[in-house]
Amino acid sequence: MSNEGKKVKVHYTGTLDDGTKFDSSLDRGEPLAFTCMAGQMIPGFDRAVRDMAVGDTVTIRLEPQDAYGERREELVQEVPMSEVPENLRGVTVGTQLMLRSPQGAPVPARVSRVTPTTLHLDLNHEMAGKALNFTIELLEAK
Incomplete structure (x- = not known):
């Protein structure tokens, strides 16, 4: 079942390869809401959520081309x-x-x-050129 086009809510934690945490919805105490595959998220994050079921948790590693791109x-x-x-x-x-x-x-x-x-x-995004790791939990998909 695809979540493409659905409004989803996730909790996530993002880390670099050395384990440094750069962002977490859990730290803010509020899930991230977005429309799956609508271009609101970095491509690899969107693709990971697209095929998840509510309640699933996945851990993914994204190369720069699937995240914020290469540093230019x-x-x-x-x-x-x-x-x-x-x-x-x-x-x-x-x-x-x-x-x-x-x-x-x-x-x-x-x-x-x-x-x-x-x-x-x-003018590069601060995460450009970096591989990013995410643990994502799908909370809701409507």
Whole structure:
């Protein structure tokens, strides 16, 4: 029985290969709700839930192409410090910024390097290039 197109609720915990937990609905005390296979989730997560029955728990490992994709170096942008707004000139490596695309859509960026002349912004998703492990429990499918 497929859950494709159904509204589902799951509890999940996501870890990296070294065991580091990066996210968990259990820690928030609220299940994650989404429409299965509607493109709201990373592809491998969606596919895992598609074939689960309510009450099932699965553990999966997703390669980057089934998660947030490979890391792309062309998404690391160098901005001349002369073009950086005055209020951002004191940012440090690791600072998260919210930029806007030319169409006005929000674009998250992380400061990856700061020099006296340039600010380096990484537009890759923070999980890009990483294999992700999930334990998923299907709570509901309607």
